Each structure stands twice: as C-alpha cells, then as structure tokens.
Amino acid sequence: MKNLEKLAALGALGVAGGAFAAWAGFLFLMRPVQTGGFDSTGFFALVAASFLVVALMAAAHVWFGMQLRRGPDSIRG
Numbered sequence: 001m002k003n004l005e006k007l008a009a010l011g012a013l014g015v016a017g018g019a020f021a022a023w024a025g026f027l028f029l030m031r032p033v034q035t036g037g038f039d040s041t042g043f044f045a046l047v048a049a050s051f052l053v054v055a056l057m058a059a060a061h062v063w064f065g066m067q068l069r070r071g072p073d074s075i076r077g
Helices: 002-030 040-070
Strands: none
Touching: 002 040
C-alpha cells in the first residue's frame, strides 16, 4: 500500500506541473496578435485573474502530494 501512496503523491505533483503547462498554453493561445484577440490591457487582466485560479489549484495538489508522501500518520492531524 505504501507504493500506491508514493505513486499517488507523484501523480498529484504531476497535476500541479501540468496545470501550469496548460495555463501557459492557454495564455499562448490568448496572446495579443496583429489580426485580433485581446488588447494588451485585457491580456494582462486575463493573466492576473487566471494565475490566481491555477496557482491555488496547483498549491492544493502540491500540499496533498506532500501529505501522501509522508504517509497515513500525517493525515490524522
């Protein structure tokens, strides 16, 4: 069972990294270009607003992954 917890911890950390990679791809698609899209002010507002959501989700996964890595004794509180 200990190996499953370590694998789950690795998966949670992978989700955190993948969330930032997906966020970077999202920003790449929404960047201001000559033929349309957001203007620079709207783009920076999008970056700020979406960073908070992605950062909180990634932080929760990192915290959960750290708990899983420590084992069942750390969850009891």
